Amino acid sequence: MTTSAARPYHHGNLREALLAAGERALEAGGAQNLSLRELARDVGVSHAAPRRHFADKQALLDALAQAGYEQLEATLTAAAAAGGADFDGRLLALARAYVSFATERPALVDLMFASKHQAGAASELAQAGERSFAPALAAVADGQAAGAVVGGDPERLAKVAFAVLQGLVVLANNGLVDDASLDELVAEAVQRLVLGLRPR
Amino acid sequence: MTTSAARPYHHGNLREALLAAGERALEAGGAQNLSLRELARDVGVSHAAPRRHFADKQALLDALAQAGYEQLEATLTAAAAAGGADFDGRLLALARAYVSFATERPALVDLMFASKHQAGAASELAQAGERSFAPALAAVADGQAAGAVVGGDPERLAKVAFAVLQGLVVLANNGLVDDASLDELVAEAVQRLVLGLRPR
DNA sequence: ACCTGAACACCGTTCAAGT
DNA sequence: ACCTGAACACCGTTCAAGT
Numbered sequence: 001m002t003t004s005a006a007r008p009y010h011h012g013n014l015r016e017a018l019l020a021a022g023e024r025a026l027e028a029g030g031a032q033n034l035s036l037r038e039l040a041r042d043v044g045v046s047h048a049a050p051r052r053h054f055a056d057k058q059a060l061l062d063a064l065a066q067a068g069y070e071q072l073e074a075t076l077t078a079a080a081a082a083g084g085a086d087f088d089g090r091l092l093a094l095a096r097a098y099v100s101f102a103t104e105r106p107a108l109v110d111l112m113f114a115s116k117h118q119a120g121a122a123s124e125l126a127q128a129g130e131r132s133f134a135p136a137l138a139a140v141a142d143g144q145a146a147g148a149v150v151g152g153d154p155e156r157l158a159k160v161a162f163a164v165l166q167g168l169v170v171l172a173n174n175g176l177v178d179d180a181s182l183d184e185l186v187a188e189a190v191q192r193l194v195l196g197l198r199p200r
Numbered sequence: 201m202t203t204s205a206a207r208p209y210h211h212g213n214l215r216e217a218l219l220a221a222g223e224r225a226l227e228a229g230g231a232q233n234l235s236l237r238e239l240a241r242d243v244g245v246s247h248a249a250p251r252r253h254f255a256d257k258q259a260l261l262d263a264l265a266q267a268g269y270e271q272l273e274a275t276l277t278a279a280a281a282a283g284g285a286d287f288d289g290r291l292l293a294l295a296r297a298y299v300s301f302a303t304e305r306p307a308l309v310d311l312m313f314a315s316k317h318q319a320g321a322a323s324e325l326a327q328a329g330e331r332s333f334a335p336a337l338a339a340v341a342d343g344q345a346a347g348a349v350v351g352g353d354p355e356r357l358a359k360v361a362f363a364v365l366q367g368l369v370v371l372a373n374n375g376l377v378d379d380a381s382l383d384e385l386v387a388e389a390v391q392r393l394v395l396g397l398r399p400r
Numbered sequence: 401a402c403c404t405g406a407a408c409a410c411c412g413t414t415c416a417a418g419t
Numbered sequence: 420a421c422c423t424g425a426a427c428a429c430c431g432t433t434c435a436a437g438t
Contacts, residue, residue, distance in 0.1 A: 046423045106315035115306040115373030160389045167363025173315030189360045196396025246404045
């Protein structure tokens, strides 16, 4: 019952502490410059200690990416709820939420969407990625039910919608779009998308 | 006049040789696993030799990214010419060309579009990036002139169009879209885009 | 002008050993 | 079960010195 936990002998919380330090290191210098030994130092354990919790550096990066997908899913779920019932408003709310999320954490988003997580890889990661995609899919499906969106495979249409946003994030994070015009551009893209998806 | 160049004493071609080896290493293992020392070994020089040509590893990566933008520009220029005069066909040709380019060189595209090249960085790189964007911009501007595209800032519309494609590439390179349905999805996205950009 | 060889400080990973 | 310390093979970067 040592709830005060001055340090439960064997640190006790190493996995979470490493992830937290990893998030900080990631935004500070990108996955490239993240050092496992440095994280261990930050957290106050020997450089070999992380091994118990992460088989190697990639495993820690994967865990960071997965945590990112979970944050993203929560963010988008909240935005979709706040966006109201009509398709246009909900899509715009999702778009703004996603673009904010991604431009605030460029290194994390690079890590989440760099083409490293193909094939068999970590299927937990793939599943987290797919779950984060659900709010957009639901928006499209509801839009179809309400007659605001053409028929067809909702997953395919949602992927198109998501692709637009992902692309805008890439443009923004590369400085091809300055912050001032980004929101304008997001609005424009959503409007074009809504028009393009409208039944005719 | 030793045109036969069995090795012009001081290698002679080190910069280009390193870039070529770098391209191979990049596709083999990503920027993360690219080692300057390994490139030097591949090319047959000491590990300190690259320093004359690239100040550090990042400089070599930047040069690879720049070469990538130049390849991309050439690819898109050719595709735009082959795509014909009408907006729909030209946009589809651009889209297919870009998606092929990017899915064939995932690591290069990650390098080109990872959020590392912001701020002042290498402005040659930024310029190469902007030049590669010109064919899409021209397609939109011509589309406006021909009455197939709504008015407004053509650069903003072109960025929306580019964003769609970039997003599809991310989806494809992450295994969220399998190769079989990718072309279908590209066609769908272009169609939605064309409809969304149409004057009404 | 271009390259080499030795050196420095760092890294990821492994493994016996400690508690 | 969890962590340490020493060890290994590698890395990027620097700098005197060679040609």
